[in-house]
Amino acid sequence: MPGLRIEGYVIVSADGMLANADRVMPMELKFEGDAKFFTAALDRADLIVHGRHSHEGQANSPQRKRVVLTRSIGTIAPDPSNPRATLWNPAGASFESACEQAGVRSGTVAIIGGPAVFGMFMDRYDTFWLSQAKRVRLPGGEPCFPGVPAKSPQQILAAHGLKAGEAQILDGANDVSVTPWRRRG
Numbered sequence: 001m002p003g004l005r006i007e008g009y010v011i012v013s014a015d016g017m018l019a020n021a022d023r024v025m026p027m028e029l030k031f032e033g034d035a036k037f038f039t040a041a042l043d044r045a046d047l048i049v050h051g052r053h054s055h056e057g058q059a060n061s062p063q064r065k066r067v068v069l070t071r072s073i074g075t076i077a078p079d080p081s082n083p084r085a086t087l088w089n090p091a092g093a094s095f096e097s098a099c100e101q102a103g104v105r106s107g108t109v110a111i112i113g114g115p116a117v118f119g120m121f122m123d124r125y126d127t128f129w130l131s132q133a134k135r136v137r138l139p140g141g142e143p144c145f146p147g148v149p150a151k152s153p154q155q156i157l158a159a160h161g162l163k164a165g166e167a168q169i170l171d172g173a174n175d176v177s178v179t180p181w182r183r184r185g
């Protein structure tokens with residue numbers, strides 16, 4: 001769908017993990033500066049896309065249109081628990097169909113995880129916003145993308161045609177920054 005701009009968002013530890021060994025995003029990965037950045041980005045987005053376990057859980061979440069990946073249905077269906085959510089099984093229907101069903105034909109789509117969902121869109125991101133907490137390590141944690149930790153998240157983004165822009169500091173005291181990885185022209 002040419003009218004859709006696809007953006008990805010994640011915060012990862014120094015070793016490229018988005019959650020701990022229990023597959024839970026720990027307090028160690030939560031920073032006010034990053035949360036503000038993420039909230040503002042989702043408030044601007046026209047559609048949020050995530051797997052069934054990756055809801056962002058913010059004050060404005062009920063207002064946001066979203067597509068939730070699940071294998072509990074065959075193709076596309078309304079989410080009985082949320083009038084603004086569309087359930088989507090990519091094995092049975094295209095992403096474009098899911099967006100149409102959600103009522104979004106143009107604008108910005110924010111992909112917010114988890115790892116398999118990030119992986120599905122690797123060749124489609126216009127920009128991937130990679131936040132990293134450089135002092136946090138989560139040994140045995142859940143890698144942010146398929147292919148981590150054999151490769152770093154940065155190596156994977158670069159291998160998919162994305163190039164790092166200038167990093168913005170989100171929390172100087174804790175060494176947390178976000179880098180936009182943009183598709184080469």
Ligand SMILES: NC(=O)c1ccc[n+]([C@@H]2O[C@H](COP(=O)([O-])OP(=O)(O)OC[C@H]3O[C@@H](n4cnc5c(N)ncnc54)[C@H](OP(=O)(O)O)[C@@H]3O)[C@@H](O)[C@H]2O)c1
Pocket residue numbers: 009010011012017018019023024025029050051052053054055069070071072088089090091112113114115116117142
């Ligand atoms: N640090 C960060 O920025 C960040 C970002 C995102 C997530 N997280 C954390 O990561 C953890 C969640 O990770 P997760 O691995 O459970 O990922 P998830 O993608 O949120 O949820 C997995 C579920 O999504 C559905 N799904 C995923 N891929 C699918 C596909 N190709 N086709 C159909 N359904 C699909 C399945 O749902 P069904 O079981 O219903 O079939 C699957 O069980 C949470 O702790 C979350 O907080 C952290």
